[in-house]
Amino acid sequence: MTIGQKIRELREKTGMLQRELAYELEVGDAYLSKIESNQKNLKKEHLTTISKLFKYSYSELETLWLANKVYDLIKDEKKAIEVLKVAEQEIKYRKTL
């Protein structure tokens, strides 16, 4: 589940149009279309609006949003999974300090 998919899911479940959600977010509908298909990422502030509007966990949205950023960074790398493992070790190691 990507942040874009989640937003689309929330929007469609409530029968909202892109145009309408775009209006709430104060962006154009073309931009929202790209957000839903993960071609662009929205800014973090938008998560607040979406969270309130659909009464959906902010924290979960934030996790998806961050995961999407990580994904973007390594999606084209063959070693993507290995890279994540190394990063994870680093985080776990730091916690022991």
Add this chain to the structure above:
Amino acid sequence: MTIGQKIRELREKTGMLQRELAYELEVGDAYLSKIESNQKNLKKEHLTTISKLFKYSYSELETLWLANKVYDLIKDEKKAIEVLKVAEQEIKYRKTL
């Protein structure tokens, strides 16, 4: 092991000074100091020079370099590990397509 630590390790093992390695990389020694302590990241091209100079696996350097970028992105997040898991799922999912 971070990319900075690895570079420092390689440099010290050969008794090289920061000033000398910095010269090879064509940067200032203050900058190299920051790279070794992960305050700055070097550009990818520098990995080639380092790989050749110390005869150390380019691929491994690249993994550390990427991991460092991922780490930078989420290091301050409480949910860092969870975020990595979500990103990992995304990568694995995409592979099945």
Add this chain to the structure above:
DNA sequence: TATATTTGACCAAATTAAGTCAAGTCAAAA
């Protein structure tokens, strides 16, 4: 046909990258 969505090309503003320089620290040598 009309309405909803997608896409590609483009843009300005904000952010990050990629450094530098000067001053400071720190350990060891003189």
Add this chain to the structure above:
DNA sequence: TTTTGACTTGACTTAATTTGGTCAAATATA
């Protein structure tokens, strides 16, 4: 104990990239 050499740090700069969009045209979809 002063000096020296290696390294670190903070403040700053400039250029490149990314972000956060828009608009018009193309494509579904009903």
